[in-house]
Amino acid sequence: MLSEFNLFGVLIAPIVVYAIAAIPATLLLRFLFWRTGAIEWFWHVALFEVALYVSVLCLLILYV
Structure with missing residues (x-):
């Protein structure tokens, strides 16, 4: 678990760091789903991407 992140004297909550780090991982998984055609299994693609x-x-x- 991270503690507060100091950005030029401003303390930022750890959830912000996690949220920014989750974007590239989600984009990679989203690309893999689109590339393999597995995205067609889902009824509502936008809802699936938010859930992802x-x-x-x-x-x-949980694990970092």
Whole structure:
């Protein structure tokens, strides 16, 4: 678990760091789903992508 992140004297909550770190991981997974055609399995693609981001964010919070 991270502690507060100091950015030029401003303390930033760890959730912000995790949220920013989750974006590239989500984009990579999203690219893989689109490239393999697995995205067609889902009824609502935008809802799936939001759920994917939330899942990656939760995994980062739990295991990093």
